[in-house]
Amino acid sequence: MFSYGPRRRQISSRSARSWSRPGTTPTTPFGHERVAEITGQWHAPELLAKQLQTPGVSFLVAAHQSKLVGHAFANSPQPPIVMLLRLYVLPRWQHRGVGSRLLDAAIRAYPGSTALRLSVEADNIKGVSFYRRHGFQLRGEQAEEGLKVLRMEKMLA
Numbered sequence: 001m002f003s004y005g006p007r008r009r010q011i012s013s014r015s016a017r018s019w020s021r022p023g024t025t026p027t028t029p030f031g032h033e034r035v036a037e038i039t040g041q042w043h044a045p046e047l048l049a050k051q052l053q054t055p056g057v058s059f060l061v062a063a064h065q066s067k068l069v070g071h072a073f074a075n076s077p078q079p080p081i082v083m084l085l086r087l088y089v090l091p092r093w094q095h096r097g098v099g100s101r102l103l104d105a106a107i108r109a110y111p112g113s114t115a116l117r118l119s120v121e122a123d124n125i126k127g128v129s130f131y132r133r134h135g136f137q138l139r140g141e142q143a144e145e146g147l148k149v150l151r152m153e154k155m156l157a
């Protein structure tokens with residue numbers, strides 16, 4: 001069974017590297033420091049400890065030889081709707097089916113659910129096309145921290 005505690009830093013740094021890594025083209029207009037700050041907040045031990053004890057939360061990891069290469073985080077505060085809150089694969093592990101398998105695992109974690117919803121930055125071409133290919137449809141858009149964010153949904157039933 002996966003033990004989150006010792007891997008917290010690994011997951012946090014991998015989320016940041018998936019999103020925006022120095023020397024690569026970032027998937028966000030935020031700078032690398034802001035990305036590190038945001039992902040650090042997401043993976044703050046106190047917050048995660050609380051989230052992991054919350055019914056309906058799923059914390060999934062993809063690992064290769066005990067190294068984490070991807071991560072998905074989902075919640076279902078209002079069943080039968082599921083919210084996919086994070087999906088990240090390390091850049092050099094992308095385009096090998098890891099993201100698709102994490103997405104499938106997140107869906108399987110909520111049998112009987114009717115829809116999976118998420119928000120993705122409109123300029124995240126790779127992310128938006130990935131979700132479209134997996135059957136997500138555009139449901140609306142909004143501004144968050146000055147960015148255009150798309151709301152997408154995949155029907156499950």
Ligand SMILES: CC(C)(COP(=O)(O)OP(=O)(O)OC[C@H]1O[C@@H](n2cnc3c(N)ncnc32)[C@H](O)[C@@H]1OP(=O)(O)O)[C@@H](O)C(=O)NCCC(=O)NCCS
Nearest residue numbers: 018087088089094095096097098099100120126127130133
């Ligand atoms: C979006 C993201 C999660 C997709 O993860 P991934 O592991 O690359 O996803 P997959 O490999 O399953 O699929 C991606 C592409 O690889 C292709 N692919 C899958 N398996 C493959 C294989 N064995 N060989 C070659 N290509 C493959 C798929 O056809 C897919 O093509 P498409 O993007 O044109 O639709 C990943 O790019 C990522 O972490 N991005 C940064 C963070 C992010 O933007 N997250 C989403 C918004 S929060």
